[in-house]
Amino acid sequence: MTELKCVVFWGVVTFFWTLSRGDTKVSCVFNEICVLPCSFPADHDPVIHWTHLGAEESPVHSYYNSKDQVKDQNQNFRGRTSLFVDWVFSGNASLLLTGVKILDQGRYKCNTSAAGGTQWSFIDVTVDGRLFPLLELINIPDV
Structure with missing residues (x-):
């Protein structure tokens, strides 16, 4: 019973700690590469799920199961996501x-x-450079 109380206590603490530390803000550039940070205590068999809310x-x-699982991935992200697989077991x-x-x-x-x-x-992601494709379409010369 004491173990259950301890697990519940740490679950509540972790939940409120996550809420209190707030979201990480990341600014990505249109049509470029962007890294969304996430870490966890190192483990030999982690499970990682990324979702867009x-x-x-x-x-x-x-x-x-020690590999990427993307068969149920949203079509919008197909072929555009990956993890740093060599670093997953160290908590990245x-x-x-x-x-x-x-x-x-x-x-x-x-x-x-x-x-x-x-x-x-x-992680809150903003995308900068949203006008770049529009500028290319209307062919504005560089100044």
Whole structure:
């Protein structure tokens, strides 16, 4: 019974700590590469789920059984996401997002499960350079 109370206590503490530390803010550049940071206590068999929060939770990237699991990935992210696989076992769950699109802007959740427990991180992504494609379309010369 004491163990259960301890687990519940640490679950509540972790939940409120996550809420109190706030979201990480990341600014990405349109059509470039961007890294969304996430870390967890090192483990030999972690489970990592990245989701894009919005009207619905959209699966961005998953990793478990020691490999990427992207068959249920949202079509918008297909072929544009990866983890730093060599660093996953040391606690790095950061997401590499390539070819950043305006639709990538928004709030992301990094959910990690390992021997040390489950934790969530939230990342607010803004996309800079939104006018670049428009400027190319109207052919404005460089000044």
